[in-house]
Amino acid sequence: MTPSVAHITIYGRDLRRMIEFYHDTLGFPLLTTDETFHFARLDGGSVAIGLAAGEPNPALGIHVGVHTGIGLSVPDVDAAYETLKAKGVTFSMPPTRQAWGGYRAMFVDPDANVVLLMPASEAER
Numbered sequence: 001m002t003p004s005v006a007h008i009t010i011y012g013r014d015l016r017r018m019i020e021f022y023h024d025t026l027g028f029p030l031l032t033t034d035e036t037f038h039f040a041r042l043d044g045g046s047v048a049i050g051l052a053a054g055e056p057n058p059a060l061g062i063h064v065g066v067h068t069g070i071g072l073s074v075p076d077v078d079a080a081y082e083t084l085k086a087k088g089v090t091f092s093m094p095p096t097r098q099a100w101g102g103y104r105a106m107f108v109d110p111d112a113n114v115v116l117l118m119p120a121s122e123a124e125r
Contacts, residue, residue, distance in 0.1 A: 004046075005046075005047050006047060006048060007047065007048045007049075007050060008044070008047055008048075008049055008050065008070060009049075009050035009051070009052050010022070010049065010050070010051055010052070010068060010070070010109070010113055011052050011053075011054065011056070011062050011063060011064050011111075011113075012051065012052075012053055012064055012109065012110065012111035012113065013053060013054070013055070013064060013111055014053055014110075014111075015033075015035070015038050015039070015040060015051060015052075015053035017110050017111075018040070018051040018053060018109070018110070018111070019033065019040050019051060021109050021110050022042055022049065022051060022109070023040075023042060025084070025087050025088075025089060026072075026084070028042040028043060028044055028049060029042060029043040030042055030043075031043055031048070038052060038053040038054055039051065039052050039053075064111050064112075064113065065111055065112035065113060066113060066114070067113075067114040068113050068114060068115055070115050070116065071104075071115075071116040071117075071118045072115060072116065072117055072118070073118055073119065073120040073122075074117055074118070074119065074120060075119070075120050076119070077095045077103055077104070077105055077117050077118065077119050078095050080105075080117055081094060081095050081105050081117065084107060084117075089107050090107060090108050091105060091106065091107045091108075092106045092107065092108055092114060093105055093106040095117075102118065102122055103118070103119055103122065104116050104117065104118055105117040
């Protein structure tokens with residue numbers, strides 16, 4: 001058996017604000033929204049992205065304002081950086097060549113969750 005990642009969840013405090021950022025600003029297609037459960041699902045390509053709103057509770061695995069470990073692949077990191085910066089996205093690290101050779105940028109969502117931008121060519125390795 002070789003598993004693959006099918007779904008990830010990003011936690012924040014306000015579902016509408018999360019949807020505005022991940023759908024409206026970043027451009028992920030919105031699949032479903034459930035206001036009752038404070039949850040939305042986005043099409044992230046081969047991985048579905050869940051947005052869950054609520055108060056942080058590390059005992060339940062609900063973390064807000066953390067480095068997510070999520071890397072978004074884009075054809076051109078520099079172009080994506082300029083486009084997102086023009087939309088008001090806050091970057092904690094501009095496009096930077098890493099000591100190990102990779103090329104990354106990091107931005108934060110409205111709840112200070114950190115997300116990586118990486119070239120598609122590196123994501124395919």
